[in-house]
Amino acid sequence: MTEKPRPKLRRLPINRLIPNMLTVSALCAGMTAINFASREMWEASVFAIVVAAILDGLDGRVARMLNAQSKFGAELDSLSDFVSFGVAPPMILYFWVLEGAGRVGWVFVLFFSVCMALRLARFNTALEDPNKQAWENNFFTGVPAPAGALLIMYPLVLSFMFGDDLFRSPFMAGFFLSIIGGLMVSRIPTFSFKKAKIPAAYVLPVMIAVGLFVAFLVSAPWAMLSVIGAIYLGSIPMSFQSYRKWKKRAADGELEEDEEIDVDTSVKEDN
Template sequence: MNRPPVFRKPMFRPAGAPRRSRRPHPRLKGLSINHLLPNVLTVLALCSGLTAIRFAMQDRWEPAVIAIVIAAILDALDGRIARLLNGQSKFGAELDSLSDVISFGVAPAVMMYLWGLNNAGSLGWIAAMAYAVCCALRLARFNSRLGIVDLPPWAFNYFTGVPAPAGAGLVLLPMIVGFEAGPSLAGHPIITVPWTLMTGVLMVSTLPTFSFKGMRVPAHLVVPALAGVGLLAALLVSQPWWTLSGVGIAYLASLPFSVAQFRKLQRAAQIMQEPIAEPEAEAAKAAAEAGKPAAGPH
């Protein structure tokens, strides 16, 4: 009597039969905290910039400026933390630039227009738009050069043009001064319109500016530097608006020194790259300058 087979499929592959290729099951890879934390700080900076616009629409100027300061602090932290945790990514760089356009381009422009530029009519709106466009152009120029060295290696401590957070602080400087000196003078269109336009030009310029991220403090100045940070914190608590005004003026005054130091380093780099001239060529050049024939080899 014939019995049905116990196994419908053979347990063993016959000799010479082709093997079936097994496709690996795709595995979903999540993002680690190291990659997520810098992006979280960037989103918080974006939210702070949007909150500044809300405060400005409610004529709450002081909280609006504080929101921009918080956005600048978060923007400074996300890049540092990304490098410390090895969490840099193209997505994070793009998100950071988009956040900077809102927090340091659109938000300060809206704040300045609602605070003082609207008194200048169409000219004030043109100045506000010009500043926001210059901020977007600066960040677009930065994005287009991602992965490309913008400055030579010896200029690692410089930015090209005024960075976006510093530009936001500079364009808001008349408002910050007006908190203490009164808005009648600091918010006059004669001051606010040229100031806004000048800040936008500084952002898109090729002016070399200090970045301070590569600055090293000598060992004998570490304690005085920490004491200075404590003094600055005390001044921010007691006199925040005069302190922020002083910081903005000091940064503006540092621009000529940054240009002079950059040119000094540039000249030194050019001298180091020049080939060493031969003694005979130097003698011929000196003789030509003196109007005498150069002495040939004997």
């Protein structure tokens, strides 16, 4: 009697696992930020959230480059985002200053986490919207999760430069948690640069600008993060005006084919 051959285990090439490895690394960075905050290592905790945001921005793009998009990766990315951007940053602020505010401080933490969960849920369902026009992918609806996570730590970053006397305040932390949480679930359009194309003539200046940005970020990280946060908040009114112009042009049929962007819902790149 012949033995039946054992079924071969399915094997996946390593390049298909790289995007999920980046996502898991972002999750670990978010959890590590909480650990740092519990030990009052504030600068390290903020740095860990920045690392999580960078990894979150890379995983979707790497998945597209390697043709490794999957539904599993998209769901893992969403769960990782909630922990890294919806739980870790408000917990850092709680350990930093809101714990002294008692129950009120905890309410602000819960409010932001709920807003993050609602934002991610809305983003996931919007990916499957058949009525969404291609040009709308130039914009997010509300502030995306990584940006919201970094913006709520603005008071903490400013305290690194100017001291705790002015910015280490439960009122200040609660204000940012409330405002940024509201912006995340709002319908305000904000710029999305994930599909942006750079003209060939501007490639060299852009690379030079990136080099200068990295140099300043390494030499004066907190000042650069403060400037970036201020620029991003200032860009929100501009994005609203730009959205209205795009919408009007689309209604008038004035958009060119190359101005429309294809939608790829197999993997999320940002949220």
